[in-house]
Amino acid sequence: MFLINCPFCGEREQSEFKAGGEAHIVRPKQPTELSDDEWAEYLFMRKNIKGVQFERWNHVHGCRKWFNVVRDTSNDQIKAVYKMGEKPPN
């Protein structure tokens, strides 16, 4: 179990959090304008990287805020955390 540095509460144990999948997938503003393929791209297609991945996490047993985490999936090292709406680090 790793430790996650919630941008609102500080460092807490992983068991307080819920993972929310890949980050920076924006819900299309006008879904009705999209073809089936374009909508499917938004709906279903997710990366599954071995290495550095941008993820959404929710401090579900804490402040209940969503935020972003940059995690290396090969060793669970967390490179960065940042709030929703903030730019991802390079």
Next chain:
Amino acid sequence: MKKNLRVKRSKHIDETYKISFKFNGKLYYGFKGDTLASALLANDIHLVGRSFKYHRPRGIMTAGSEEPNAIVQLHNNSPWTEPNVRATEVEIYEGLEASSQNCWPSVNFDIGGINNFLSPLLPAGFYYKTFMWPASFWEKYEYFIRKSAGLGKSPTKPDPDIYEHRYIHCDVLVIGAGISGIISAKIAAKNGFKTLLIDEKPYLGGSTIYQNSEYFKINNQNSGSWLEKEINEIKKIENLEIKTRTSVAAYHGYNYLLAKENLTDHLPIERRKNKTRHKLLKIRAKKVVTATGSIERPLIFDNNDRPGILLSSAIKKYADLFGVACGEKNILFTNNDSAYETAISLIQKGINVEAIVDNREKVDSKLIYEVEKNNIKIFKGHTIVNTYGYKRINKISIMQLSKDGQNVIGSKIDLSCDCLGISGGWTPAVHLFTQSGGKLKFRDEDQVFIPNAYPSDQISVGACNGDLTLDSILVNVPKSLKDFLNIKNNVYESFEVLSSYNNSKRNIWLLPSDKILGKTKSFVDYQNDATAKDIKLALREGFKSIEHVKRYTTTGMGTDQGKLGNMHALGIISETSEAKMGELGTTTFRPPYTPLTFGTIVGRNVGEYFDVYRKTPIHEWHVKNNAKFENVGQWKRAWYYPRDNEDMFQAVQRESKAARESAGILDASTLGKIDIQGTDASEFLNRVYTNAWSKLQIGKCRYGVMLNEDGMVYDDGVTTRLSENHYLMTTTTGGAANVLGKLEDYLQTEWPELDVYLSSVTDHFATISVCGPNSKKIISEIFPNLDLSDKNFPHMSFKKTKIGKIHCRIMRISFTGEQSYEINVQANFGKSVWEKCMEVGKNYNITPYGTETMHLLRAEKGFIIVGQDTDATMTPIDLQMDWIVSKKKYDFIGKRSLYRSDTIREDRKQLVGLLTDNPNEILEEGSQIVSDINKSPIEMLGHVTSSYFSPNLKKSIALGVVRGGKNMLGQKLIIPMENKKINVTVTDPVFLDKENKRLNA
């Protein structure tokens, strides 16, 4: 004839404290300080079990947690029984009862022993090859295997012991209290770090503590005496916590470790009462020092598994620490200097050493000269080619090794013995390091894997880091700690060390024999009976990956995870396939390092503490009134209220009739309730529900369905507009937490511009639903000042009122199809308002009903239950609920998915009603629905989702999902059951009151 093999006083053994215990039903004696293994050996008992596959007699092999053979069952047939316990780790206590477990009917006469003679028929992969086919025979095989090769028996009675979990946070965790661990802990603690030192054994000091030879000295003292003083000193350090009998089971990422602290297993059973048996320590350490030492390797030769064959280091430990001779005619067999340390210990204690067989030709070593001085015959450049003796070794044959070590030459020499110590060098115990994600590197000069790169803030020191000699430990450990902890205070000045150990080793993974390999039984994994031959067979059959060879031969898959033999397996694979050891990689060591009891894992979470459960404010009333409860998520919900001798069916029929004929009352407090406020609340609801919300008037209620983005129904419920910017949403009982989470997710991440605030108020309100044709009368008697006329308070509307000083919100909404009122009051008034309803309702035969009747009533009306009539593949269109989907709204969650090519298919599974031709036949929920049973394979069209006998319609009714069901009204389908087929007709899902007359009656 009983022999006493206790040789000399040992500081560790209290010979004034005699302890009696039973092994396989016979009474024996040992002393305080003994393990079961040392006490048995003192009684000249080596044979303790049978091997797993061939049922060969097996003896005690080691003196530690790596033991593969001496696996026993404690206190058989009692609640305290425990299988698969290593006799080498059990501390004896008065009344201990242990028995061999892998033998039937007894360890001395074992029916499975016949497998030994059948062994040519039991090669690697035997279980896969033989028992897989035909599959129907598996039951028979399983009976045979379990009976004859049982790995112990599980307890059949509840566990009488108490277990606990504890969190520990420390600056530095030191795992292992051998010399390296003691030095590390002292350095860390003296530099102010909050330090925790743990060791699996009951004493501190590892193998150095019983080292009292003149050949190993620190600052001119025996290394053992020196360490003892260190231990006494560190015990006084305040910021150092020491835990013995505590084994680290798992080392996870971020320095999170699980350890089992054993508190009572060494006590007589009557003294364990009301004490915690095991504690699971959940340790979060800023820094970890792994000092887990090393494990001696066996040597792989023909018949290397007989009782009386032990690791050489184990023989030394039994002599030095327990004062026990493992035999009277001891022979040692080695490829390195360690066996000579053992020989010197034995000589000191007057234990006879017959001879030493050494793989090496010529070695310049002080230890060897000392042994030679004692006129002990040393066979240099020799190997054992065979051993003899069925239940105890009595003879070995040795031959000279060829120059390259691949063959034997010359003639055989036979030597008689009753105990053989083997030493194949040392394997650093890197298990925990690799569990933590660490990568190993292979050190060619002595053929060991050692830590390479650390994945977290940790360090390995001492033998587990490849420092296998006293001098290298004393030089390297303080140096490593200084860098690791970044400290100035070294604590130790330099040491004056005398170490007489010569590092030379002649490593031959599989020793040659005068027989062909196929005729030998050279065991690599003792516990799983995997031989060198099996490994070679696996390679011949095309297995290349070490992980595959492991599974095919079962090498390393026992409860000991191959702590002794894994290296040899790798070595043999490497030699046979000509791959480099370092490139082969190792198999993965998985937690736990040594097995954990289930009790330790669950701690206090047993019985009613297994999971949190939630009770409504009216719960006590339900209990008092004989309700049966069902679990809905974590909630305990009243299921039905049987009267007299009613069974569930009868009770539900009565409750259902009463609700439609006069009045029923339901505790609906478990429904999820979310308070929604903000200037954009209406817009928010527009986006999350499929229907339109902007025009809902204040004081009105509306039913809504929520989808996932994939268009599938996620939840449903009624939402009430309390004021301009204030709504109360209800959700399903099971969906409440997820719905709140989903709404928060959209608000925070997709629509942060919306001015909306969400609060869960599920627990804050009690909800009482009164329904039936007399519900209006009951409500009017409770609330005499409320105008209940259909004009003032129509269906799907809401009023605020009071009973006395209690504020009430009343919604006229219905999940049964009857006129009904839901009273919401502050939770702590829930029970008294309920009782008021019961009191007033008495004249109307008001009948409390539970979830089962609720389900029946709504099914009569064709209302769905999300999660029962739907799974994650049903759109509202599939549910024939097109009316709930707004055509006008530009967007809502899931809208775009409702016209994907897949969701507009006509032949999707759709919700329909099902009526059995025989009105008394009740379908089984989950039954498959087909149309043609003559076609093979029979095509499944769908399944029954809800099924009841309706007392109000006096016939069986069911809901189901059927492929293309929407267009099948009136069509006949078949429900095939085990002994019959049931004919049904597809109908509309609404069975009762299609015109909604009852809502306003």
